[in-house]
Amino acid sequence: MQAPEPDPAPAELTDHRDEVLPPRGAGRADGTMFVAFQPAVSPEALKEMSQRVRRWRIHTRTRHDLSELAALINPVVAGWMNYYGRFYRPQMSPSCNASTPT
Helix, strand or coil, rough: CCCCCCCCCCECCCCCEEECCEEEEEECCCCEEEEEEEEEHHHHHHHHHHHHHHHHCHHHHCCHHEEEEEEEHHHHHHHHHHHCCCHHHHHHHHHHHHHCCC
C-alpha cells in the first residue's frame, strides 16, 4: 500500500477568523526582497468595512459640520486600523480610500 501523496502547498493559508496569510513580498533591512506569509485583513472583512462605510451615507449628512462627522467616523476607522492594520497595513488601502473624501 502506497502512502498518500502530500498536498501541494496552499496558495493561501487561513487559520485566523479575519486574517489571511497569502504569500507577499517582504523587504529585509538591507533592501533585498523575499516572499513571506504575513497576516493581513481578509477580503470578507474588507467588504464588511466598506459596506459599513456606505451605510453611514456620509454624502447625505449635510447638516453636520466636519468636526461632528469626524467624531462619529474617526473612532471606528482608528479601531479598524489598530486591529487589522497591525501587521500588513497596505492591505487596508481599499477600505481607507473609500472612507476618505475626495
